[in-house]
Amino acid sequence: MDSTEQLFKELTEASGVPGYESEVRTVIRRHLEPIARIEHDKLGSIIGVKRGVADSPRVMLAGHMDEVGFMVSLITDDGFVRFVSLGGWWEQVMLAQRVVIKTSAGDVFGLLGAKPPHLLDREEAKKPVEKKDMYIDIGATSADEVKACGVRLGDPIIPICPFTVLSPGKTYMAKAWDDRLGCALFIQALERLKDQEHSNTVYSVGTVQEEVGLRGAKTSVYNVNPDVAIILEVDIAGDVPGIKPEESAIKLGKGPTLLLYDARMIPNLRLRDLVISVAEENQIPLQFSTVRGGATDGGIIHLHNEGVPTVVIGVPTRHIHSHAGILRRDDYDRALDLLVKLIMRLDAATVCQFTE
Amino acid sequence: MKALIKELTEAFGPSGSEDTVRQIIKGYIAGHVDEIRVDPLGNLIALKKGQAQSGAEARKIMLAAHMDEIGVMISHVDEKGFLRFTPIGGVNPLTLLGSRVVFADGTIGVIGREKPETPTEFPTVDKMFVDVGAPDKEHLTRKVGDMAVFVRPFADLGQRLTAKAFDDRIGCAVLVQTARELQTTPHNVYFVFTVQEEVGLRGALTSAFGVEPDVAIAVDVTGTGDTPEAHPMAVSLGAGPAIKVKDRGMLAHPGIKNWMAETAERLGLPYQFEVLEGGTTDAMAIQTSRAGVAAGVLSIPTRYVHSPSEMVDYSDVQNAVKLLVGLLSAPFAHIIA
Numbered sequence: 001m002d003s004t005e006q007l008f009k010e011l012t013e014a015s016g017v018p019g020y021e022s023e024v025r026t027v028i029r030r031h032l033e034p035i036a037r038i039e040h041d042k043l044g045s046i047i048g049v050k051r052g053v054a055d056s057p058r059v060m061l062a063g064h065m066d067e068v069g070f071m072v073s074l075i076t077d078d079g080f081v082r083f084v085s086l087g088g089w090w091e092q093v094m095l096a097q098r099v100v101i102k103t104s105a106g107d108v109f110g111l112l113g114a115k116p117p118h119l120l121d122r123e124e125a126k127k128p129v130e131k132k133d134m135y136i137d138i139g140a141t142s143a144d145e146v147k148a149c150g151v152r153l154g155d156p157i158i159p160i161c162p163f164t165v166l167s168p169g170k171t172y173m174a175k176a177w178d179d180r181l182g183c184a185l186f187i188q189a190l191e192r193l194k195d196q197e198h199s200n201t202v203y204s205v206g207t208v209q210e211e212v213g214l215r216g217a218k219t220s221v222y223n224v225n226p227d228v229a230i231i232l233e234v235d236i237a238g239d240v241p242g243i244k245p246e247e248s249a250i251k252l253g254k255g256p257t258l259l260l261y262d263a264r265m266i267p268n269l270r271l272r273d274l275v276i277s278v279a280e281e282n283q284i285p286l287q288f289s290t291v292r293g294g295a296t297d298g299g300i301i302h303l304h305n306e307g308v309p310t311v312v313i314g315v316p317t318r319h320i321h322s323h324a325g326i327l328r329r330d331d332y333d334r335a336l337d338l339l340v341k342l343i344m345r346l347d348a349a350t351v352c353q354f355t356e
Numbered sequence: 357m358k359a360l361i362k363e364l365t366e367a368f369g370p371s372g373s374e375d376t377v378r379q380i381i382k383g384y385i386a387g388h389v390d391e392i393r394v395d396p397l398g399n400l401i402a403l404k405k406g407q408a409q410s411g412a413e414a415r416k417i418m419l420a421a422h423m424d425e426i427g428v429m430i431s432h433v434d435e436k437g438f439l440r441f442t443p444i445g446g447v448n449p450l451t452l453l454g455s456r457v458v459f460a461d462g463t464i465g466v467i468g469r470e471k472p473e474t475p476t477e478f479p480t481v482d483k484m485f486v487d488v489g490a491p492d493k494e495h496l497t498r499k500v501g502d503m504a505v506f507v508r509p510f511a512d513l514g515q516r517l518t519a520k521a522f523d524d525r526i527g528c529a530v531l532v533q534t535a536r537e538l539q540t541t542p543h544n545v546y547f548v549f550t551v552q553e554e555v556g557l558r559g560a561l562t563s564a565f566g567v568e569p570d571v572a573i574a575v576d577v578t579g580t581g582d583t584p585e586a587h588p589m590a591v592s593l594g595a596g597p598a599i600k601v602k603d604r605g606m607l608a609h610p611g612i613k614n615w616m617a618e619t620a621e622r623l624g625l626p627y628q629f630e631v632l633e634g635g636t637t638d639a640m641a642i643q644t645s646r647a648g649v650a651a652g653v654l655s656i657p658t659r660y661v662h663s664p665s666e667m668v669d670y671s672d673v674q675n676a677v678k679l680l681v682g683l684l685s686a687p688f689a690h691i692i693a
Contacts, residue, residue: 245432245434246431246432246434246440246482249432249500260429260500260501261429261431261442261444261501264556266371266372266444266552266555267372268396269372269373272501288499288500288501289500290429290430290431290432290442290500290501292431292442302397302558303397303558303561303562304562305562305565305566306395306396306397306562306563306565306566307395307396307397307398307399307559307562308396309396354396355394355395355396355397355398356394
C-alpha cells in the first residue's frame with residue numbers, strides 16, 4: 001500500500017458516528033501535527049492551520065469526520081439491542097449487516113437481525129422492514145447478558161467494512177468515504193503545500209456532526225472566520241444500473257465534480273468559474289453536479305456572518321450511506337491536484353474579486 | 357415609477373445570479389444615498405444617514421427587499437440537446453407548461469414534457485425539459501448549471517400592472533422610490549436589496565448580520581383572497597398596502613405593526629392587516645439575527661404569486677412608498693414597550 005492507501009485505511013476504519021468522532025480526530029491530528037498548528041472548536045471539530053506567505057485570505061477547507069451509523073437506545077428483556085439512526089439510512093441496505101458497538105468495556109460485535117425466508121409469508125416478504133422494528137443481535141439471551149458485555153444506552157454503533165483494495169492503485173471499497181475522503185484531501189493538500197509559497201493561510205477543518213444537520217460547520221466556521229471556503233465531499237455516482245442520466249450523470253473515473261446546486265447552497269459564481277478555469281488550464285477533467293435532495297457543510301459555512309464565497313468539490317462515490325462505498329483513485333488524485341492548484345490561486349486580489 | 361417597475365421586472369435575476377438587478381438599482385439610487393456597498397453574498401446595502409434631531413433618538417432601520425426571482429437550473433443535457441432542469445425556488449410545475457424561459461445571455465427555451473400516462477396526470481418537473489431549439493448536442497451552447505427565468509414582458513393595465521417577478525422586484529421598486537423621495541430622516545436608514553430569498557432567506561441572514569439594525573421592515577408581496585373561489589384571505593388588490601401580522605415563518609413585532617398602522621392613520625393612507633397562511637419573507641431571518649431584531653413586513657397585495665404573470669394594483673405600490681416615507685421622516689417614541 002502506498003501512503004495514500006495507508007491514509008485511506010486509517011481514516012475509513014476509524015469509528016466516528018456523529019458526536020463520537022474522537023478516533024477520527026486522533027488520526028487527523030497525527031497527520032496534521034507535523035505540518036500545521038492545531039486548534040479545536042468546542043463541539044469537537046479539529047482545525048489545522050498552515051500559514052503561507054500571508055495571513056489572509058483565510059482559506060477554509062472542510063470535510064466532516066462523522067459517518068452514518070447508529071446509537072443504542074434500548075436493551076430488550078430477551079437480550080436484543082434497539083437503536084436510533086445517526087444520519088440517513090435506507091432500510092433496504094440495513095438488514096443482515098454486521099456492526100460493532102463501541103462500549104467502554106471494548107468492542108461488541110453484532111448483526112442487524114432479519115427473519116429467515118422460511119418463516120416469511122408471501123405478503124410479508126414483499127414489504128421492507130421498518131427501522132423501528134429492527135434490532136441488533138449480539139448473541140445474548142437476556143438483558144443481563146447484554147449489560148455484562150458492557151453495552152450501555154448511548155453507545156455508538158458502527159458498520160463493519162475493512163478498507164479493501166479492489167484493484168491495486170485503482171479502485172477501493174470502504175465504509176465512511178462520506179466524508180473521510182474529504183479528510184484525506186485536506187490532509188494531503190496541506191502536505192503538498194508544505195514547501196510551496198501560497199499567498200494565503202489554509203485552515204483544514206475536520207467538522208463534526210454533519211450527518212445530523214451540519215452542526216460542526218456552524219461552530220468551526222465561527223472559529224476560522226474564513227474569506228473563502230472549499231467543501232470537500234463525496235458526490236453521488238449515477239453510473240450504476242437503475243439510475244437515469246437525468247437523475248445523476250456523474251461517473252466514476254471521469255474526474256472530480258463541482259456542485260452547481262444543492263438543497264442548501266448556490267455557490268459563489270466567480271469562485272465557481274475560477275475552479276472551472278483552473279481545471280481547464282491544468283487539463284483536469286471536471287464533472288458538474290446538481291443535487292436536489294442533499295446538502296453539505298457549505299449550506300452553513302457560506303452564510304457565516306456577512307457571507308463566505310464557497311464551493312463544493314466532490315469525488316464520485318457509489319453506494320454512499322450504506323456499509324460500503326466504492327471509488328476510484330484517479331478521481332481522488334485529480335481532486336487533490338485541482339484543490340492544490342486552486343489554493344495556489346487564492347491570493348488577496350483574487351478572493352476580493354469574488355465579492356466585488 | 358412605472359418605467360422603474362418595468363425595467364426591474366423584466367431584468368434577469370434568479371437566486372444566486374442577481375448582478376443585473378443590482379446594477380439597475382445602483383443606477384437609480386446613486387446620489388440619493390450616502391454610502392453603497394455589496395456584501396460577500398451579493399446583497400446591495402445602501403445607507404442614507406440621518407440628520408440628528410434634538411430630543412429624538414436616532415435608530416438604525418433596515419428596509420429589505422429581495423432582488424432574486426424563481427427560475428430553473430439546467431441539471432442534465434441529453435444526446436439530442438434537450439435540457440433537464442431543477443427548480444430554483446418554489447416553481448409551480450403547472451405554470452411551466454407552455455412557458456418560455458430565457459437564459460442570462462438572452463437565449464430562449466420552451467418547456468416541453470414527456471407524454472403523460474393519463475390525460476389528467478399532474479405534470480412534475482422531472483418529466484419536463486427545456487428545448488432551446490438546438491438540432492443536436494453538438495450545436496448546443498447551454499451547459500449544466502445555467503439558469504433561466506420566465507419570459508414575460510411587463511404590461512400596464514391602467515390601474516393594475518402585470519409582470520413576472522413582482523415577487524420581489526415590486527419591493528425593490530418601492531425601496532428605490534422611497535430612497536429617492538425621502539428628503540430628510542432622523543434615522544440611519546439602510547436600504548438592503550437581498551439575494552437568494554427564494555431558496556431560503558440566505559441574503560437576509562448575512563445582510564442583517566452586517567447591518568445590525570435596531571428595527572427592520574421587509575417589503576415583499578403577499579397573496580390575496582379576492583379572485584373567484586380563492587382560498588379565504590382578508591387581503592384585496594387596491595385596498596392599500598398590507599401590514600403583516602403573521603405568516604408561516606414569523607409573527608411581526610407588535611410595535612412595528614402598530615407603528616405602521618398608526619402612521620397610515622395619521623397620513624390618511626389606506627392599509628389592511630395581513631394574516632398569511634403559507635410562505636414567509638426575509639423578515640423571518642432578520643428577526644432572529646444576532647440578539648434579535650424588532651421586525652415587521654409591509655406587503656404589496658399580489659395575485660398569482662410565483663406564476664409568470666403576477667398582478668398588483670398601482671395605488672397599493674404608491675401608497676406603500678408614501679407610508680414608508682412617512683415612517684422614516686419622523687422620529688418614533690416607542691416601538692419596543
